[in-house]
Amino acid sequence: MHVLILGGTAEARQLAAELDRRPGLRVTTSLAGRVAQPRLPAGEVRIGGFGGAEGLAAWLYEHGADALVDATHPFATIISANAATAARSTGIPLIALRRAGWEATPGDRWHPAADLADAASLLPALGRRIFLTTGRLGLAAFAELDQLHFLVRSVEPPDPPLPRDSEILLDRGPYTVEGERDLLLARTVDVLVTKDSGGPATSAKLTAARQLGLPVVVVRRPPAPQGVLVAQDVSEVLRHLSPGAADTCP
Template sequence: MSDVFTVLLLGGTDEARRLARALHGRPGLRVVSSLAGRVRDPKLPVGDVHEGGFGGASGLETWIRDNGVGAVVDATHPFAARMSESAVTAATRTGTPLLVLLRPGWQEAEGDRWHWMPSLEAAAEALPYLGRRVFLTTGRRSLPVFAGLDTLWFLARSVDPPEGPVPGHVRVVLSRGPFSVEGELGLMRRHRVDVLVTKDSGGEMTTAKLHAARELGVPVVIVRRPPAHDGVPRVESVAEARAWIEALTGQAG
């Protein structure tokens, strides 16, 4: 039997990279970070990396068994619902401990004009009643949902070029966070943005746009997160996730 305890870290987020760095080099511990491959030039974590996904829950189950995985940490994006579902299914089938590392969502502050929506489709339906010049920050795969809104103008920001149909009046900006409040204010003023659309991703890397919208009095359409799985332990910080792994492996510090 191997003396190495293998942790599969489903990543792609800043929290996943920080957790991989915190655990890297510990004796008797192997951390394999998995990246789905949806970003062309991802920020790679330290240590071993698995790229390209697993092929659904069955593929993940096979990978867990074949690689002797002792624990799985789901530190994917809050909206990576399919991957999280696969993690629950595969961990249950293999009897592997599973932890969800999920950053806290954003909280409204005084002066905010937030409109919560249950889906991207609901956000698209609400847009014509809230503004005409839209700052769209929901990811490159979301643009087809807004493609039919030809009376609106869009400033769409994503890391990679969008896929599929796009709105008739759109300017695409390719950029990766973190962003500054000053930079977001300049961008929104320059393009005369009068409504912002985003997902409740949480975290500090992209929160500047919310501060800018508050200062400018711009309404914000926010898509709610998918519901969390009941019965799966969940933490909000890298330190808590590290402590969970330490408890499993008998390590400390």
Template sequence: MRALILGGTKEARDTAKLLHDRGWHVTSSLAGRVANPALPVGEVRIGGFGGPAGLARWLIHSGVEVIIDATHPYAEKISLSASEASRATGIPLIGLHRKPWQAQPKDRWREVDSVEDAAALVAREYHHIFLSIGRQHLAPFANDPHNLYVIRAVDPPKVALPPRNRVILSRGPFSLESEKKLMVDNQIDVVVSKNSGGEMTYAKIEAARMLGIDVVMVRRPSLAPVTVEVHSPQAVLGVVDKL
């Protein structure tokens, strides 16, 4: 049995191990945006497939029997390609989707539809801004010369940055205490985040809640159609056992 797992998330790595331990031939496909990614067990390929048609050809040539989309919730392009390739080939697509975070009592969320909307809002109303949205989406903030941006990323950003910035290179998970310290030390008055879900980066949301700091939360994009949607690596096993 052969599976293609899309994504470099923790859920993708956990799924690869579970399937590998059951005797599956697993290929994990990573986007290649991180210089030294954490690698899953099994075969690994880096880079794109050439759109939905290229992915469909690769699936047929490789004899893949199931596709598992375990990408980040905001990886719209590859998720759409996987959906179209699944439809074209008839190969089932399991969407392993993290459940989104839900606002809790005392959370001070301000939800927006895009990173561009977030950039416009924080430039108008805040002064010490913590950006925890990944290095691919920093450009909309670059034109604000007035406010300080504390930017956390795994690798150095390659796009234009706001003139006043502090870049912190670090890989999660992050503890609640370290997130609180970062916010206090930098006098953060707003956190900009995507609603990524999961536990790896949730501590920043808890820290903001405890410190009474606003969170500008970028809503998730619409999900591409899948054959079956699940929310955990263990649930993936329950689906593939029925194939």
């Protein structure tokens, strides 16, 4: 059985390691190639795009894939849509591995936003020193906020345009609550902005913000493509990929 994982997340690496240890299974992980030095998973690895849904479907056929797992970031909407289209056209089972989103707890001062533009519209009323942790893409939504200072954290240098008053912090998680708290205090941050990525790797900033009483603008995650089977953890994916379970995948 050959499983193609669309990867780039910690869950994708965990799934690849589990599958690579199982006899009779071949696992290939595809990485987008946007990170210069990615953490490579177990098994075979390919790097780069497919050329849209048609290119992905062609790859699945040519390489004899029996199952497709979309374990990309919850906000990677284009590749997720392409995966759904390719799965429908080829008849190959698709599972979307989506870790659960974060949930507010007592003491949190969360402000939900529909997208990055909506998040940007909320900031002037909340503070002047912004800790922006939404990744390196889409920062043009904040570029016109000239009266605010932005500390922008990203694994890779962010794509322009950026806000005029920006400081770039290149760093990669996981992070600790103590470290995040120290950073927020040292940079006198007023507001944290994040996407609802879920998972523990970057959740420490939420705890630190709660401890300091800071407002947090949380960009809601987009839904998975319609009709796609969604699993919230690796063990659930493994159950669906076990012998005799293929019929449970749409």
